[in-house]
Amino acid sequence: MPTIFTGRVVAGPRDERAALLVFDPGAVVVEAGRVAWIGPREALPSTWAREAFARIDAPLVTAGLVDAHTHAAWVGSRHEEYVMKLRGEGYEAIAARGGGIAASMRAVEQASVESIADALAARLARMASLGVTTVEVKSGYGLRAALERRQLEAIARVSARADRPRVVATYLALHALPPEARGSDAARAAHVAAAIALVAELARAGLASFVDAYVDRNAFSVDEARPLGDAARAAGLGVRLHIGQFADVGGAELAAALGAASGDHLESTSRAGLDAMARANVAATLLPLASFVLGQAPPDVAAMRAAGLRLVVASDANPGTAPSESLPLAMAFAARLYGLSTAEVILGATRNAALALGLPDRGQLVVGAPADLVAWDLPHEEALLQPWGVSRARLVLRDGAPIHEASRVDA
Amino acid sequence: MPTIFTGRVVAGPRDERAALLVFDPGAVVVEAGRVAWIGPREALPSTWAREAFARIDAPLVTAGLVDAHTHAAWVGSRHEEYVMKLRGEGYEAIAARGGGIAASMRAVEQASVESIADALAARLARMASLGVTTVEVKSGYGLRAALERRQLEAIARVSARADRPRVVATYLALHALPPEARGSDAARAAHVAAAIALVAELARAGLASFVDAYVDRNAFSVDEARPLGDAARAAGLGVRLHIGQFADVGGAELAAALGAASGDHLESTSRAGLDAMARANVAATLLPLASFVLGQAPPDVAAMRAAGLRLVVASDANPGTAPSESLPLAMAFAARLYGLSTAEVILGATRNAALALGLPDRGQLVVGAPADLVAWDLPHEEALLQPWGVSRARLVLRDGAPIHEASRVDA
Numbered sequence: 001m002p003t004i005f006t007g008r009v010v011a012g013p014r015d016e017r018a019a020l021l022v023f024d025p026g027a028v029v030v031e032a033g034r035v036a037w038i039g040p041r042e043a044l045p046s047t048w049a050r051e052a053f054a055r056i057d058a059p060l061v062t063a064g065l066v067d068a069h070t071h072a073a074w075v076g077s078r079h080e081e082y083v084m085k086l087r088g089e090g091y092e093a094i095a096a097r098g099g100g101i102a103a104s105m106r107a108v109e110q111a112s113v114e115s116i117a118d119a120l121a122a123r124l125a126r127m128a129s130l131g132v133t134t135v136e137v138k139s140g141y142g143l144r145a146a147l148e149r150r151q152l153e154a155i156a157r158v159s160a161r162a163d164r165p166r167v168v169a170t171y172l173a174l175h176a177l178p179p180e181a182r183g184s185d186a187a188r189a190a191h192v193a194a195a196i197a198l199v200a201e202l203a204r205a206g207l208a209s210f211v212d213a214y215v216d217r218n219a220f221s222v223d224e225a226r227p228l229g230d231a232a233r234a235a236g237l238g239v240r241l242h243i244g245q246f247a248d249v250g251g252a253e254l255a256a257a258l259g260a261a262s263g264d265h266l267e268s269t270s271r272a273g274l275d276a277m278a279r280a281n282v283a284a285t286l287l288p289l290a291s292f293v294l295g296q297a298p299p300d301v302a303a304m305r306a307a308g309l310r311l312v313v314a315s316d317a318n319p320g321t322a323p324s325e326s327l328p329l330a331m332a333f334a335a336r337l338y339g340l341s342t343a344e345v346i347l348g349a350t351r352n353a354a355l356a357l358g359l360p361d362r363g364q365l366v367v368g369a370p371a372d373l374v375a376w377d378l379p380h381e382e383a384l385l386q387p388w389g390v391s392r393a394r395l396v397l398r399d400g401a402p403i404h405e406a407s408r409v410d411a
Numbered sequence: 412m413p414t415i416f417t418g419r420v421v422a423g424p425r426d427e428r429a430a431l432l433v434f435d436p437g438a439v440v441v442e443a444g445r446v447a448w449i450g451p452r453e454a455l456p457s458t459w460a461r462e463a464f465a466r467i468d469a470p471l472v473t474a475g476l477v478d479a480h481t482h483a484a485w486v487g488s489r490h491e492e493y494v495m496k497l498r499g500e501g502y503e504a505i506a507a508r509g510g511g512i513a514a515s516m517r518a519v520e521q522a523s524v525e526s527i528a529d530a531l532a533a534r535l536a537r538m539a540s541l542g543v544t545t546v547e548v549k550s551g552y553g554l555r556a557a558l559e560r561r562q563l564e565a566i567a568r569v570s571a572r573a574d575r576p577r578v579v580a581t582y583l584a585l586h587a588l589p590p591e592a593r594g595s596d597a598a599r600a601a602h603v604a605a606a607i608a609l610v611a612e613l614a615r616a617g618l619a620s621f622v623d624a625y626v627d628r629n630a631f632s633v634d635e636a637r638p639l640g641d642a643a644r645a646a647g648l649g650v651r652l653h654i655g656q657f658a659d660v661g662g663a664e665l666a667a668a669l670g671a672a673s674g675d676h677l678e679s680t681s682r683a684g685l686d687a688m689a690r691a692n693v694a695a696t697l698l699p700l701a702s703f704v705l706g707q708a709p710p711d712v713a714a715m716r717a718a719g720l721r722l723v724v725a726s727d728a729n730p731g732t733a734p735s736e737s738l739p740l741a742m743a744f745a746a747r748l749y750g751l752s753t754a755e756v757i758l759g760a761t762r763n764a765a766l767a768l769g770l771p772d773r774g775q776l777v778v779g780a781p782a783d784l785v786a787w788d789l790p791h792e793e794a795l796l797q798p799w800g801v802s803r804a805r806l807v808l809r810d811g812a813p814i815h816e817a818s819r820v821d822a
Contacts, residue, residue, distance in 0.1 A: 079793035083753060086746055086796075122788075126801045289798065292747065326800025329740075335497055336703065342494060377533075382490035385497075387700065389737025389800055390537045 002031035006041055007058040010381050012351050012364025020343045030371040033400035038365050059379045063365050064133025064372035066353035067327045069264050069285050069314035072137045073120045073151050076107030078319045091294055092218045100320055101176035104141040116154035124164040126325050128404040131393035133372040135165045136357055138212055140172025145198050152207040163403055168357045171202050173228050174213035174220040192224045196231050203235035214242040215251035222250045229258035238358055244269030256280035262356040266299045278307040283356040287316035288333035289324050298338045312356050313348035332387040342382050371400040413442035417452055418469040421792050423762050423775025431754045441782040444811035449776050470790045474776050475544025475783035477764035478738045480675050480696050480725035483548045484531045484562050487518030489730045502705055503629045511731055512587035515552040527565035535575040537736050539815040542804035544783040546576045547768055549623055551583025556609050563618040574814055579768045582613050584639050585624035585631040603635050607642050614646035625653040626662035633661045640669035649769055655680030667691035673767040677710045689718040694767040698727035699744035700735050709749045723767050724759035743798040753793050782811040
């Protein structure tokens, strides 16, 4: 039986100039998990109006949100580091003392596949309650091959659940050095080589769609990350890179050379780097929760627009620099702190995010697309940018089936 | 049957120096709606251990959060103003064009008591889901006597519900001028006089516990607000004031002279004003969501500490400058943007907030106190300060009865 949603409907991009296609009043017909019709309500064909159907009136209907950068498969908590950062201690200084990523590595080391999967499943349910229907989830807290695989197996387990957002798995191969790789250049090189060697095996096992590396001054170099990218391409996997978070070490140019799907962070990336990304059609993924927590200045969004980059907004959900589970909060920050327009924010968290994850049929409501859809308890897409700090999603569908429904709180 | 909560228990203030009393592992016994015992788990008297009881293990247990400054009885949405503010238009400029508070007045004018109460009840349910058990709710979107009363009647209706947070009603008598009061000094004076004349009537009807005024350069003067405060005291009501949000026009000294429970905002308040507040034991209520939305610099927290002021953190939930329903998000901002310590934030959103609302038995877990309590899905009170953007409360009790329980998302 088809379901008809009526209300203000944000369908997706209207054109290439970052404008939204809106029908108000609009209608969306969902049937067999897909969008069967969308348009102005008064144009709804009588064939749909005649059929038996369920009808849901909502103030606002949009495509499901797509969170294109998360480390959501973490376990444990790093609240004590958060307080250190508030007191002015640097992220890189905390990491140098064995905190940061290494602390999350110790937590993964002590966790089973089941307990990592349980933590991720609970987190994805909370994300679904916020209107998120697709989540990219990175490994990167294993650091050693066996533990990276453990994290990716946990991700695969949750990925199989239809009652959670769709998961896109990324092997974050070069994130930080495990203790045993810190002693010498040789040990470091061995770690990088082992991380690269794992790519083909993970691809064969179907455990990752993308490979990622953290390219920055106190992380990994362009020369270390390039062969990783080559290995990913050779294995048929996509590439995404953390670049320019603290310093520009050439990550943007590498992303362009590798044909990466996205370059993420970009607070310190040069204009030349941004231009290189734009020429290679690499998306620019903005992570304003992380820069808020770190007290950083915004990236150069004006230069990104001038370069013609596709902008993506993501949560960066992670236990250190973005201890959050809310893409809507990242959207509010992108508007307030980075100056993105309403359309840039909405497209950055739907259509552009889906494209950057290699999911061309997601992130917009068009006929034939899978029905990933949110009915909001908000009257207008501009209200979506406000820092609610709580779920305003009434009903969230993935492939036409509910993955979140708000309790009737006004009963 | 008593219920025993075990876990890390934050009981309340340890002393006058803004430190927390924590039992880890601790236990809290709830019986007949009150805290029957609290302390280290190993000291739990065998009399409790012997009885039949329900036992709930939670990583973290705190007193229920107390939101001491909200305008939560609004209807409608002002998302288009939010986007104007993002584009750099000033709040006062928007207000001068008939936007801002006057826009919310028009929405109240067109709403019934029922529809205002429904909007508030839904909002309070979402606040409860965030761990909030007491909410101060102001009128102030009626502006005219009949509409102010309509808003307060809606607040009273929701206040009667045991399945929502406790409500403390405030008559925000001087918030903005209705259109008919803008023409002349005489019309303005008549509005102020009518607002003051309403105080005794509302007090007799039991519709408000506090009276409030917005004292600022483009709002109301100290001379206009003083007789309002006098009327409140004469009617047996408490006073709280919006002061120093944009300019210091002497609001802090007025708050001190009136013996106000709290002075709120304070971004522009002088040190002399803060000292006057401290001498008169007026609490300092910080509203970081509003200053975030308005792009303001933080208030002078160091001067507040030096003055010995009691700090309160509140959401300021309102449709214009803080379109949010999240006290936890305000807490995260107080830590990140205002530099408050963990203990300052927690006490500011529990014990100090309760004291500023005239509720000496709330905001801490002590034997005999009503059991307003939250079991969190977080391991430590430091993790409460992180910008989650989603509910992390597992179970929320008001007077010992659940007003929110998370669905078992990890099932």
